[in-house]
Amino acid sequence: xxxxxxxxxxxxxxxxRDLEDAIVxxxxxxxxxxxxxxxxxxxxxxxxxxxxxxxxxxxxLRARRLDAAE
Numbered sequence: 001x002x003x004x005x006x007x008x009x010x011x012x013x014x015x016x017r018d019l020e021d022a023i024v025x026x027x028x029x030x031x032x033x034x035x036x037x038x039x040x041x042x043x044x045x046x047x048x049x050x051x052x053x054x055x056x057x058x059x060x061l062r063a064r065r066l067d068a069a070e
Contacts, residue, residue, distance in 0.1 A: 003058035
């Protein structure tokens, strides 16, 4: 799940690992193309299939882990 924090940044939550962390970069962040590789504050990297930006957050989706740092 991805939601926005009070400052307008994105927060990533992974229930299976009870992981919640700020997203520090997202490969694509436009209304037409949103997602791609995301990097978390803790150094972890995940991949979200690029799609149109969701109309509302929080938004549930599937993310694939790209590395083992966490």
